[in-house]
Amino acid sequence: MRIAVIGVGGVGGLVAALLARAGEEVVVVARGAALEAIRSAGIAVESPLGVFTQPVAAASDDPGALGAADAVLVAVKAWQVGELAPRLAPLLADGGVAVPLQNGVEAADRLAAALGEERVAGGLVNVLARISGPGAVRHVGANPRITMGERGARAKAPSPRLEALAAALERAGVGARVTDDIERASWEKFMLIEPWGAVSALARAPIGVVRSVPETRELLGAALEEVAAVGRARGVALRPDAVARTLAIIDGVPAEGTASMQRDIGAGRPSELDDQVGAVVRLAAAAQVPVPVHRFALAALRPQEAAARRVIPRFTRT
Structure with missing residues (x-):
């Protein structure tokens, strides 16, 4: 599965590295010193799940340069979502889905306003992780858990795209659940x-x-x-x-x-x-x-x- 991770802070960096280590094709959007560190060596992780440095398939500060993905995990700060959302359209393949992982309850609406309702699901993450240096993250405590769900009229129907993403996350050591009431x-x-x-x-x-x-x-x-x-x-x-x-x-x-x-x-x-x-x-x-x-x-x-x-x-x- 080709997965794009937007933002490589504590949450995004950890999830991207775990997915890439499990064999998924992962591309990331990063900037500054973090981008340079990831390009040169990969994402450095210190976690109960392992201490390792994991290269990714590609890294750029331009979402349009990375090609289309099956899923886009948006892991930037909540206040960055509105400005970033319109730039994510080139990352979404036909049938692809964007999943926000921010604290708050407005990110999915902001993504949908820019990308279209059908291309956005709801999501949340539970994990204790933070940046420990450029391109480096430290995770403590329980394994990360991501909950996802379709929105609106799609909420009660089966979601093959989210089930596929959940399976990839599970293979990587990230607990994943698809719910019919993401709100x-x-x-x-x-x-x-x-x-x-x-x-x-x-x-x-x-x-x-x-x-x-x-x-x-x-x-x-x-x-x-x-x-x-x-x-x-x-x-x-x-x-x-x-x-x-x-x-x-x-x-x-x-x-x-x-x-x-x-x-x-x-x-x-x-x-x-x-x-x-x-x-x-x-x-x-x-x-x-x-x-x-x-x-x-x-x-x-x-x-x-x-x-x-x-x-x-x-x-x-x-």
């Missing part, structure tokens, strides 16, 4: 990662601290309730105990755990603030659902995001 699966993950990132970024503390201090635990629970209310208002079939189930997962996360948005904000890098907290506020306004915790979080974190994006001058955090 619910996406919102369940969103309920986990978004309140965790938002409240931890506000508290500037790892999840173990956030969940053990009564005030921040209460704030976390309120943020979870808001996300669930917005999802249900949009017709997402969340389970009645979705909030309790998510809190139980959070209580099982290692105490030192941090969310990617929290890490980016803390390091002064552009983050997914607008694609996570901002998405809750936008979607809540459209559904007329009050979300005071999220409105406060967005306002409180906005100066750091604006400084990271050079909208305002950088300032010293105290």
Whole structure:
């Protein structure tokens, strides 16, 4: 199977390397020092699945230069999807499918607006992996798991293209599942990662601290309730105990755990603030659902995001 991976950060780099090691024809879109490192040696991986450096079939900063693929895994940051999406059309073979792997619930819609509904599925990934150097990734914890599903009218029908992709991922050591309700699966993950990132970024503390201090635990629970209310208002079939189930997962996360948005904000890098907290506020306004915790979080974190994006001058955090 010919698979294109867009973005070789922690998620994209790990999945691309594992697929290539398993014998799939993998091409990647990368840039800068990462692109040069991959061209010269391959993707370096440190993982419970192995420590290895894996060449790929081709790497470029131009999606149009790589030729058509059967599947396109989009693993860039959520805020990069809208700008990148129109450039991905040459990568999709007839019958090919693009699958977003971002945190958030809007990436598939952005891809579909540029590529067409029939060429886009929904997707999400669960993994702890991050960049450890140019063209290098470090993975810790459980094996990566990718959940995919067709959207809209195609959701309940068999999906040979996603089943084929899932089989390739499984051969590579990546857990893969095709669901007939990708919207619910996406919102369940969103309920986990978004309140965790938002409240931890506000508290500037790892999840173990956030969940053990009564005030921040209460704030976390309120943020979870808001996300669930917005999802249900949009017709997402969340389970009645979705909030309790998510809190139980959070209580099982290692105490030192941090969310990617929290890490980016803390390091002064552009983050997914607008694609996570901002998405809750936008979607809540459209559904007329009050979300005071999220409105406060967005306002409180906005100066750091604006400084990271050079909208305002950088300032010293105290």
